Amino acid sequence: MEEYYDKVRKGVRTKEVAEAASxxxxxxVVLGGAREWRNxxxxxxxGAILQEExxxxxxxPDKSFATPKMKRMLRYHASKEAHGLRMLKVCTSATKTCIAFGLISAAYVAVEQGVEAVRENADAWGxxxxxxxxxxxxxxRWMGVRGAGVGALAGGALSFPFGHLKTLARSLEGNEAEGKDAQEVETVDRGVPTAPVPGGGAEETGKPSLWGRLVKRIKG
Structure with a gap:
């Protein structure tokens, strides 16, 4: 059990979890704020402004609010109170949705990386x-015990295409990196002059010398 725990602890990359959560x-924030703004x-x-008035x-009660100036001031403060109440509701909803989405995404990435670390294989099943x-x-949370099976099936079915695309992207990046490394090695090997073999034999290509590597790095 401790072995699996160590694998999960080392496999979970905190930076990626924090990026996904952010x-x-x-x-x-955008979704929750826009929804509450509409609601x-x-x-x-x-009528709401009149209620605030x-x-x-x-x-x-000691003020009469009879003069035009006092009426305008009363109207302004009543409208301000109504808009302030609306903004408070929008900010509260946006904060709650932000926390929910952040926790869900962080948990998803952490579980995915933990499964990949335990299985030692990065594929769609994570x-x-x-x-x-x-x-x-x-x-x-939303449907009780009955919704556990539905949520598990739906979550797994929706995650499989994304996992497959992520695995495909990783393989393409790996192939591209290997191709670049091979091209760089071939370029370095062709750019370094080979030393003649003692005894007048044919020339053979060896590893680039320290000077050759320095010249190659300076030239770019």
Whole structure:
């Protein structure tokens, strides 16, 4: 058990988990704020402003608010209170959605990396396991025990294409890196002059000397 725990601890990369949480948290801020902004449109109405005016009148009973200037001031502060209430609701919803999306994404990436570290293989099944685990938690949260199975199946099915695409991207990056390394080695080997073999034999290509590597690095 300790061996698996050590593999998971070493396999989880904190930087990638934090990046995923920050990006998804930012998306949650935009989504939650936009949704609450649309839902709170009815807070800025003539009736809502009149209610705020009535609250201010009861709060300051010694003021008459009879002059045009006092009426304009009352209107301004009532409108300010209504908009402030709306912005408070928007900020609260955006913060809650940000935290939810950040935790979900961080848990997904951490579980995926942990499964890959235990299996010692980075393929699509790590994403499937992570999606199933989070789907189970979300299903239990919204649908109870009955939703655990539904969430696990849905999370795994939705995560499989993304995991497959991620594996394909990794393989393409690895092939491209290997091709570049091979090309650089071939270029260095062709650019370094070979020393004649003692005895008048044919020339053979060896490893570049220290001077040759320095010249190659200076030239770019």
């Amino acid at each position: 990006y998804c948290g930012l998306f949650g 709170t449109t009815n807070l800025i109405t003539e 009535e609250k201010l009148r009861r709060k300051y 994403s499937v396991c992570a999606g199933s685990a989070l789907g189970t938690v979300i299903g239990v």
